[in-house]
Amino acid sequence: MSNAAVTPDQLGPSGGDRARAFGSAALAQLSTLGPVIALVIASGFFTFESPRFLTGGNLSLIVQQVMVVGTLAVGQTLIILTAGIDLSCGAVMALGSIVMAKMAVIVGLNPFLAIALGLAVCAAFGAINGGLVTMIRLPAFIVTLGTLNVAFALTHIYSKDQTIAKLPAAMTFFGNTFTIGQTDITYGSILMLVLFALTWFVLRQTAAGRHVYALGNNPEAARLTGIKTARLLLLVYTVAGLIYGIAALLIIGRTGVGDPNAGATDNLDSITAVVLGGTSLFGGRGSIVGTLLGALVIGVIRNGLQLIGVASIYQVLITGILVILAVAADQLARRRQG
Amino acid sequence: MLIATCLRVVESSRRANAPAGLGPPPGVRGIAVAFAALLLVAACGGQGASSSSSASQVQVGLITKTDTNPFFVKMKEGATKEAAAKGAKLQTGAGKFDGDNQTQVTAIENMVAGGVKGILITPNDTKAIIPTIDKARKKGVLVIALDTATDPQSAVDALFATDNMKAGELIGKYAKAVEGDKPVKIAMLDGTTGVTVTLQRHNGFLAGFGTNNSDPRIVCTADTSGDQAKGQTGMENCLTKAPDLNLVYTINEPAALGANTALKSANKQSNVLMTSVDGGCTGVQAVKDGKIAATSQQYPLKMAIEGVDAVVDYAKNNKKVSGYVDTGVTLITDKPQPGVDSKDTAFGLANCWG
Numbered sequence: 001m002s003n004a005a006v007t008p009d010q011l012g013p014s015g016g017d018r019a020r021a022f023g024s025a026a027l028a029q030l031s032t033l034g035p036v037i038a039l040v041i042a043s044g045f046f047t048f049e050s051p052r053f054l055t056g057g058n059l060s061l062i063v064q065q066v067m068v069v070g071t072l073a074v075g076q077t078l079i080i081l082t083a084g085i086d087l088s089c090g091a092v093m094a095l096g097s098i099v100m101a102k103m104a105v106i107v108g109l110n111p112f113l114a115i116a117l118g119l120a121v122c123a124a125f126g127a128i129n130g131g132l133v134t135m136i137r138l139p140a141f142i143v144t145l146g147t148l149n150v151a152f153a154l155t156h157i158y159s160k161d162q163t164i165a166k167l168p169a170a171m172t173f174f175g176n177t178f179t180i181g182q183t184d185i186t187y188g189s190i191l192m193l194v195l196f197a198l199t200w201f202v203l204r205q206t207a208a209g210r211h212v213y214a215l216g217n218n219p220e221a222a223r224l225t226g227i228k229t230a231r232l233l234l235l236v237y238t239v240a241g242l243i244y245g246i247a248a249l250l251i252i253g254r255t256g257v258g259d260p261n262a263g264a265t266d267n268l269d270s271i272t273a274v275v276l277g278g279t280s281l282f283g284g285r286g287s288i289v290g291t292l293l294g295a296l297v298i299g300v301i302r303n304g305l306q307l308i309g310v311a312s313i314y315q316v317l318i319t320g321i322l323v324i325l326a327v328a329a330d331q332l333a334r335r336r337q338g
Numbered sequence: 339m340l341i342a343t344c345l346r347v348v349e350s351s352r353r354a355n356a357p358a359g360l361g362p363p364p365g366v367r368g369i370a371v372a373f374a375a376l377l378l379v380a381a382c383g384g385q386g387a388s389s390s391s392s393a394s395q396v397q398v399g400l401i402t403k404t405d406t407n408p409f410f411v412k413m414k415e416g417a418t419k420e421a422a423a424k425g426a427k428l429q430t431g432a433g434k435f436d437g438d439n440q441t442q443v444t445a446i447e448n449m450v451a452g453g454v455k456g457i458l459i460t461p462n463d464t465k466a467i468i469p470t471i472d473k474a475r476k477k478g479v480l481v482i483a484l485d486t487a488t489d490p491q492s493a494v495d496a497l498f499a500t501d502n503m504k505a506g507e508l509i510g511k512y513a514k515a516v517e518g519d520k521p522v523k524i525a526m527l528d529g530t531t532g533v534t535v536t537l538q539r540h541n542g543f544l545a546g547f548g549t550n551n552s553d554p555r556i557v558c559t560a561d562t563s564g565d566q567a568k569g570q571t572g573m574e575n576c577l578t579k580a581p582d583l584n585l586v587y588t589i590n591e592p593a594a595l596g597a598n599t600a601l602k603s604a605n606k607q608s609n610v611l612m613t614s615v616d617g618g619c620t621g622v623q624a625v626k627d628g629k630i631a632a633t634s635q636q637y638p639l640k641m642a643i644e645g646v647d648a649v650v651d652y653a654k655n656n657k658k659v660s661g662y663v664d665t666g667v668t669l670i671t672d673k674p675q676p677g678v679d680s681k682d683t684a685f686g687l688a689n690c691w692g
Contacts, residue, residue, distance in 0.1 A: 050452070058451050065444050161532050163465040175469075254443070256469030261437040261462075306448035309397075309429050313405060 032278050034326055035293035042297060046304030053307055056183030063185075066299035067192040068093075068254060068263075070292065071247040072270040073277075074199050075126075075240030077291045080274050081203075082216045082236055083283025084133060084140035088125065089244050090266030091151035094259075096122040096248030098155050101164040101258025104171055111170040119245035125151060126241015130234040148267065155260050164258035174253030188250045195246065199288045212236060216283030273298060275323055280330045297322065396426040396653040398646050399449035399457040401442050403486075405432040407564075408618055408692030409638050410460065413484065416642035417458065424650045429454060436563055437530065439463040443470045456480035456649030458498075458642070464489040464534055480652045482659065484641045486535055496648065496659040498641045500667050502538035502615075503545075505634035506587075508669040508678070509613035510546020512632045513585055515675035516611055522585045525558040525576040527569055527597055529589035536589060539615055543587045557583055562593040569596025577604050588614045591621030591633060598629045617670060622686035625670055632671035632680070638691050640665045 046053040072089045079086045100118035103109045109117070125147055132143040174188035203209035214222040215229055223229045251262050277294030279286025302315045400417045402410035414430055421428040429452060431445030439462050447470065449457055457479055461467045464486065471481050471493055483494045491497055526543075529536035544550050557580035560572030569592060576583060577600060588594040594614040601607045607629075614621060617635025624630045648659045669679060670686035 052452060061447055061451055065447065068440075161530075163463055163532075165465050165468075251440075255439065255466055257466045259439050259463060259466045261466075262440060264438065265434055266440075302444065303448050303451070306429065306431065306445065307452045309427060309452075311430055 032287065032290060034329060035277050035290050035297055038276070038297045038322060039293055039300060042300045042304060046300065046307065050304070050307040053304055056181065058303065058307075060183050060185050060189065062296065062299040062303050063189040063192075064254070065303065066273075066295045067186070067188045068247050068251045069266055069269045069273060069298070070192050070295040071195060071250055072244060072263075072266055073273040073291045073295055074195055074288065075243035075247075076270040076274050077277070077279055077286065077288055078199070078212065078236050078240050078243075079140070080271075080279055080281060081212050081283060081286060082233060083219075083281075084233075084237075085144065085271065085281070086129065086140065086237075086240060087144040087267045088129060088148040088151055089144075089240070089247075089270055090263030091148045091155065092122050092125045092241060093244045093247045093251065093266065094261075094263040095125070095151045095155045095158070096245045097252050097262060098159045098164070098258050098260055100171065100248060100252060101167055102159065104168050105164050105166060105258075111168040115171065115249060118248055119242060122245030122248060123238055123242040126244065127234065127238040129241070130237025133237065134230040134233045159258070159260040161260055163260065165256075167252065167257065171249075172253045172256050174250050175256060176253070186253070188253050191246070191250065193292075195243065196288060196292050203288055208232070208235075213284055216285070218284070269298070272319060272323055276319075276326050278326060278330070280334065281327065282330075282334065285330075396424075396650055397429060397449075397452065397454040398426050398649045399429045399431070399446075399452075399454040399459075400642070400645075401431045401445045401449075401457065401459040403433050403436055403460045403462050404438075408620070409485075409616065412691035413460075413638040413642040416639035417646050420643045420646040424646065426646065426650050426653075428646070433462045436565075437462050439466040442467055446470050446474055450474050450477055450479055454479060455653040456482065458482050458484050458645040458649070459494075460485045461488055468493045480649055480658055482645050482648060484645055485638065486533075489534065491662070496661060496663060498645055498648075498663045498665055500636035501664050502535050503542040505615045505636060505667045506539040506542020506544075507546035508634045508667065509587070509615065509632055510543040510548075512546075512669060512671065512675055512678050512680070513543075513587075513611060513613055514547050515678050516631070516673075517585065522555055523557045523580055523583040524553075524555050524585045524587065525560070525573070525580070525583045525597075526556060527560055527562050527572050527576075527586065527588040527593050529562065529564045529593075531561055539589055540587070543613070562589060562596070564590045564593055566592040566596040569593030570600045571596075573597035573600035574604075577601070577606065581606075582609075584609050584611065586610055586612045588612065590614060591616040591618050591624065591630065594621070594630050594633075595624060598624070617668070617686060617690055618692035619687065619690035620692060622670055622683055622690045625686065626672060626683040631673065632669060633686075635668045635670050635686055635689065637665050637667075637689070 052058060072093060076086055076089060096118040099121050100114050103114035103117050104111045129143055129147055132138050133140050174191055175186060177184040177186050203212065211222065211227045211232055214227060215232055219229055252258060273295040274291050275281065275294070276297055277286065277290030279290060298319055301318055305315050398421055400414060402413060404410060410432065418428050429449055431449065433441045442459065442462055446457060457474060459481065461483060468488060471488065475481055481494045483497045485499050487497050487499065488494050526540060528540055558576035560576060562568040562572050569588065573596065586597055588597055591614050594612055598607065598612065601610055612630045614630050614633040617633055621630065621633050625633055644663065651657050668681055670683060671680050672683050674680045
């Protein structure tokens with residue numbers, strides 16, 4: 001850190017390069033280690049403030065509470081890695097959950113068919129986002145702002161603003177729990193973790209995954225190396241849509257109903273998790289593991305503050321400060337590299 | 339002193355790690371720093387443990403619809419004071435916006451994990467919250483709905499609330515007494531579709547006025563979410579639709595004040611009889627100033643105080659309250675009408691909230 005204060009001019013060219021390389025490595029490290037540090041500090045603090053924090057049941061509860069935003073953040077990470085952004089994810093999820101609930105309860109379809117329809121609707125919205133971004137080359141921010149409103153309106157029109165209750169048991173499966181030792185774990189938490197593991201594998205170990213990073217780093221260079229960038233982008237948005245469909249299934253499991261008001265702030269929450277996880281909003285850099293940590297940081301702070309009896313608004317305050325720190329670290333690292 | 343020591347340790351550990359290329363590889367070093375930090379927090383944070391609540395203290399949870407509405411702010415104040423007076427500890431939570439069920443679900447779970455004996459909640463979604471309330475009650479937590487009933491009402495142990503039907507009826511009767519048999523054109527500025535309070539006040543008003551939803555004299559209906567800006571928009575649209583409307587029902591006082599702004603810019607304040615529900619201090623002042631003719635005052639403080647008392651009673655004597663507890667409603671106006679019981683704004687201001 002002390003090296004950062006020494007300007008390249010004072011050291012001469014070679015010294016400057018070294019200082020710059022060190023500074024950027026340290027900052028790049030900070031953006032990957034940041035979420036770990038935040039998580040460790042927060043967990044340590046709450047462990048000593050409340051005897052109820054570090055128990056299996058409570059830790060399982062935290063994972064359960066982040067499973068919806070965490071799952072949305074998986075899709076969001078894929079899109080942000082391509083230097084895009086998705087404001088529509090929460091609204092698309094809400095629409096998917098209402099389609100699932102209404103098809104099963106009001107129309108009386110087989111619950112699995114209803115779930116498939118909900119997943120299809122979400123994937124279709126992802127494809128529409130991707131199509132508009134790649135074919136008409138509209139900025140992702142504007143496209144998804146549009147589809148956010150479309151999905152929000154369709155949700156309220158289709159549900160007639162009514163919460164749909166009495167869902168078939170198969171549909172709320174992911175809200176059920178199994179017990180290990182004394183600890184209740186929801187199946188939904190496991191599904192989210194599996195999704196993270198799968199995405200980690202695809203991003204790290206497959207060509208398609210590496211192409212996503214290449215595309216986000218420099219789309220022109222990626223195209224010149226023979227990556228079909230338009231097709232890849234369309235695929236990323238569609239897969240993200242499908243993942244929002246899985247989040248829809250999770251939120252149904254979590255609350256046990258189809259709620260048209262669900263997910264209203266989840267778009268920003270998912271972006272927050274991604275950014276806290278050290279993924280760069282400018283694309284091409286970041287990790288899915290970071291996103292999981294980012295989501296957990298939010299969950300731990302919310303849960304911990306509640307346990308020690310601090311008003312929930314302080315969670316928002318702390319999260320805001322952490323976001324600024326995370327983005328600042330990323331920007332500084334980038335500027336030094338550039 | 340302790341903090342200073344902690345900071346110094348952080349600083350020196352940072353300096354120790356500073357020289358590049360000498361220590362272990364960067365990733366390992368980073369993790370080492372992280373764990374050093376954890377140990378440090380453990381050492382420094384351990385001091386704080388003694389200040390947290392004693393195990394025997396009764397914990398009460400209060401979850402409101404939002405953090406911002408003065409009605410809930412007052413409720414929270416009342417609950418905080420009562421909890422302190424009874425030696426209990428209050429935990430609070432709130433939805434981020436009107437209708438936000440998810441955040442309330444999370445708050446219930448965290449409070450149950452935190453060991454509360456009872457939870458007082460104003461549900462944002464009267465149906466969607468029920469599975470979570472069921473889980474809390476199964477763990478022996480007493481759940482009381484404040485202000486808004488769950489659907490079905492039996493999903494909670496007890497309901498402490500205003501009789502919203504009666505609140506509507508009072509202003510309906512008042513409007514009837516003022517207008518008599520003169521021709522009226524009514525605008526209904528409702529809250530949120532599908533919410534029971536909206537429906538009860540709406541129907542109560544019409545019943546008090548001696549009519550029902552099919553009355554052709556109802557010239558306009560708008561949803562305001564109980565929000566001042568939306569109340570203004572709703573009234574503007576209603577005035578466009580029916581410029582000669584002369585009787586306005588509003589779900590609450592913020593909506594009424596928004597509607598009043600719209601009437602003022604259309605220069606139609608004096609033609610219109612404005613009625614409302616709530617009894618907040620701003621609202622009662624508006625009655626005094628003549629912006630609102632009459633309002634039904636409710637008592638959130640009472641809901642909160644009786645709610646906290648019920649939880650403490652359950653914790654100490656294992657006695658559970660049940661059923662519906664009416665926390666009362668009073669018609670406030672400075673132009674009383676014969677045959678309609680009311681109190682003046684002096685009484686209203688003495689008992690207002692917010």
